[in-house]
Amino acid sequence: MNISALLTSAGINIGFCALFLSLYSILRKQPSNLYVYFGRRLEKENSRYQDPFTLERFVPSAGWIVKAWEVTEDEILSIGGLDAVVFLRIFVFSIRIFSITAVVCVFGVLPVNYFGQEMQHGRISSESLDVFTIANVKGGSKWLWVHCTALYIITCSACSLLYSEYKNISQMKLAHVTGSPPNPSHFTILVRAIPKSTEEYLTDTIRNFFTNYHGSSYLSHQIISRTGKFQKFMSNAKKVYKKFVRIRVTALDNKCRPSLYRCGLCGVVSNSFQFYHSDYNGKRTDLQHSDTRKRKECSAAFVFFKTRYAAVVASKVLQTSNPMQWVTGIAPEPCDVYWPNLWIPFGQLWIRRLATLLATIVFMFLFLIPVTFVQGLTQLDQLQQKFPFLNRIPNKAFVIQFVSGYLPSVILQVFLYSVPPMMMMFSTVEGPISRSGRKRSACCKILYFTIWNVFFVNVLSGSIISQLHIFSRPRDIPVHLAKAVPRQATFFITYVLTLGWASLSSEVLQTFSLSYNWMRKYIFRLKDDPNAVPSFPYHTEVPKVLLFGLIGFTCSILAPLIVPFLLVYFFLGHLVYRNQILNVYSSYYESGGRMWPIVHNTTVFSLLLMQIIALGVFGTKDAPVASGFTIPLLIFTLLFSEYCRHHFNPIFKNFSAQDFIEMDREDEQTGRMKDIHMQLLTAYCQLPPPTTNTEETYYDDSETGDARNQVTI
């Protein structure tokens, strides 16, 4: 590939992007797509969009870009929660660091690479891309110092930026905890592995234990009943009921709360359950198995405390001398609770974790099979030699073109689409108690998967499985990577250009959602469902962005041409995701910025990988001094990572006593505590609340933004 081909490819991709964005700016103005592009706002602001038919609707405009640009971080925080802010900070960080990298690499490294060999350079546009990579630098060249300096500049600025981001985000997280309205989860712990007694009821066991050992601060508790099929049936019944009767949502809501409130007080949901659902159509026979349900009480419960501090104390201390009984932990937020997993016996969790870890690793390696298959398809001539019957196929030329040009990417994409649901399933089986925890776990799995299957497998391309032995000789990895990464630089540039930019276009267009909406409306003739607003898919988007960061770091020194394209990706991505957070996705639950440690660790890993590859390159280029200078950088990066882990990580895992005690005191002084206690008893409702269908929005954040009735586009 030469420069002109690259520029052509870039031009085509820019054209496509412009086309898609214009298409988006038109489609978003069509009333029929309103629920696709403005789901969050329609849901939050309870408004309907009435637009007269004008010509303007069919003219592309850039207004949405301006609007997305103008939103402040505080607005994002109030709309999308801390997670959205943290997600956007990845882009801010990436833009900053890759701007520095761009300056260093384009003005420092690129000329050195270009003039690395004593050769006649032709016209720049017809130069091969390899001339711009480190492969063009002579072995033993003195100019490798430039690369080493660039490495130092990039690492140091990345570390200082990472540090300031981590510091900012941890401060934001603290402010979020102390500044937000009283949160029921701060007063609640989840107790698991409660020992079952034949003499007394579970509820008595719990009450006795906590009044005995935490008597001064214990408020109440709520037993979790094992749901499974029963709950499935109930939500199905509810759907059917809604379809036929169309009762007013608010009326049902009002009816539900008092009954649950009473049940919360006495600690049992089950009794109020029948009352609540007795309006539903006559499936009473199933409901009346109250004694069978009693057996389905699982040995877990939410326990409510009078103060936040008491809850945090009870969650931290080992309760009894048997570490597998009365296991406590801070409860997730009510809307974040992943109910189906609460029944899992605590003793099973560690084995589930091990099993899913194993399954994930097996899945990652099994995925090599389609990849190898696809690579086989592109080398069809080799296949023909091995399987002569392929020669007998008629229309050979067309088949070969189709098979080698089109099929491979289709097959890969189909397989890649199966990854997020698969990983989400693994994460569900793992047994997290919160939705955000499940998403975070899936995010990590997809991240490992992506880095392994996109970066490493592509770098070691050719016949991957035959190259796997590299990993059995850890010492040779740097040299192998040093040889392979520059060779694959062109691939990564086109990867950023096509898949990176295209994924943003597809994200903003919401292709899948759009076609689903179109099918619903025009084929199945269904009406819009205002409650089917998706939540932000952090588990797929975070790995994607981090992968581009990894590619950027590892290629920046070796093939600096990639950096400008990456910068465009991050700029565009920043705008697109701001727009999506503003308009499309709803934040039902949030992890409170706990995504950031993952981002931080991945970035540190990318830096380390960059340095290891540089070490290999300096080794193969006979630059022992540059190699020697890279090792302190490696050590420095590792120390930096440890430093951050000690200084910031605990904030994301624990609540501080000081903050909680002061919040408690403030609430007591203002007399709010009574109200909070009353709210607390109804906060955790195991049954899916009647307002939403797929996602629960029980616990609302304070609603923000102007309550316009008209959505302005």
Added chain:
Amino acid sequence: MNISALLTSAGINIGFCALFLSLYSILRKQPSNLYVYFGRRLEKENSRYQDPFTLERFVPSAGWIVKAWEVTEDEILSIGGLDAVVFLRIFVFSIRIFSITAVVCVFGVLPVNYFGQEMQHGRISSESLDVFTIANVKGGSKWLWVHCTALYIITCSACSLLYSEYKNISQMKLAHVTGSPPNPSHFTILVRAIPKSTEEYLTDTIRNFFTNYHGSSYLSHQIISRTGKFQKFMSNAKKVYKKFVRIRVTALDNKCRPSLYRCGLCGVVSNSFQFYHSDYNGKRTDLQHSDTRKRKECSAAFVFFKTRYAAVVASKVLQTSNPMQWVTGIAPEPCDVYWPNLWIPFGQLWIRRLATLLATIVFMFLFLIPVTFVQGLTQLDQLQQKFPFLNRIPNKAFVIQFVSGYLPSVILQVFLYSVPPMMMMFSTVEGPISRSGRKRSACCKILYFTIWNVFFVNVLSGSIISQLHIFSRPRDIPVHLAKAVPRQATFFITYVLTLGWASLSSEVLQTFSLSYNWMRKYIFRLKDDPNAVPSFPYHTEVPKVLLFGLIGFTCSILAPLIVPFLLVYFFLGHLVYRNQILNVYSSYYESGGRMWPIVHNTTVFSLLLMQIIALGVFGTKDAPVASGFTIPLLIFTLLFSEYCRHHFNPIFKNFSAQDFIEMDREDEQTGRMKDIHMQLLTAYCQLPPPTTNTEETYYDDSETGDARNQVTI
């Protein structure tokens, strides 16, 4: 080596052992060696031994064996503490598991190995030892099933024994916590990284913080002052003073306590310090630098609470939103505190830990240099080829005999003696706050060192450094080990025979202590020092015993002849160490059985290593089915280890709220709480108490045993 040579070697070693033990039984009866062999009892029972000169004193006797045998576990617990019991449990466990192994291997594996090849067996006594190893079994033999079954039996019985030991010891540990007299450390936390303020004194900062956030349970605090040189000078001064004045220890003790009591109340030791030491000879000028000492206050303090539960809560909860400030943890027992490390700023700890880890690894590899040198000496003919000047040495035959026969082991032993002090130094630098923690850390380091340098380096013997590349190819390790371990079986048998048995003889004879005592008495004409009783060197003895366990497990299947010799070692060791705990060593401080998780993990590691080696052996012997059956065993062992980690490990790290609350209640009901609070304020005394010289015995366990004035031998 053949059987008769082995039996000869065993005979010689048995003879030596018998000789040493008889020597011990005579030497222990000599009054001049009383402080060598009965240090603990003389110290505890404050008695003097008066023995008339009789002939009996020079006749060997086995009375001590009977006495050591008759002591019950409860007596050991009261004399040596939980750590001693845990240490002896290693022997009990080893005897049990290796008895099972002996039965399985001698009756199952040994005949299969012996008749593995179709060959004419001569007289057994002249058979080579290799005939008894797995190397004698034909490749593809059906009889390898016996080995696989033995592997299953050994692993399963080891796991079940390990499980029951872990369970027993954790119950013992719990009983020890709840059953022992009120322990000041349960009421105390160590606060580090207290932020310094320019406006108020450190003591006010601490008082304000804890009265503000833990007001209901805060009792008092004691600031730790940085000691270093000052304290060293003081303890030297004290030694000088003691030498010249010979005051009564008890008088001084009585004088010390009230003054310290007062200082504890106001939270400052420094003022009472001058009073306490004003009796000492006139070095007052140095003492009067009270203002310089004020600057040396370090930002750490012991904080006392009114109840145990409050202390455990304060130690577990993150105090402020800055995880690097107000860091809390349960305090060690008063006599267990390692004062010199308390001044270390908390922020330094992680970097110290990393640095010592690195230093330990470097030391482990640097140790290969003497090992290689020694191996070079044994292959002198090769050296001669390389360095021809060696041929010109006169008396060649003698030099060669000396160099190749005697020097290597001397050099190795000298180097090996340097390991425990070196590791202890590393552990000190690491910054543990307790003596037991330091010993535990050193124990782990010595354990890794021993396993690496005795097991792996010997297995991969020859030219070790050239064999190091094995570890860069992890997949080949089982095969390499499978080839190397049976080859080294003879070496390990002689290792057990000589070093194992000899180390026990040397332990019981106390060779070093004996010669030191002799030198003191007859060369320097010093009197006995009743306070110089050593504490039990767990950090050197535990790794030694565990190494023999590791050798036993790994060799049992491959070369079953080793097992009987190991059994003898464990039996003898059990007796010897019982005797030593009873008579020689004092228990000044204890870790509460926290050595056991290390023992457990090492044993699991040994089992895994045994299985991995078996996997390699089955692979090289063409027994794929047996290999296949070994893999589930590996997985089972890993799962077992995880299971135990989840079920028992937290007990060794945390105190349970239930136990502590009940202990608090009991103390409050019996009215003991006031007394405990009073004691608490004087419990932590930073200055070395006047009773001992090298070790602190401030906090006495309830004295046990009969208070005879006469020591019965």
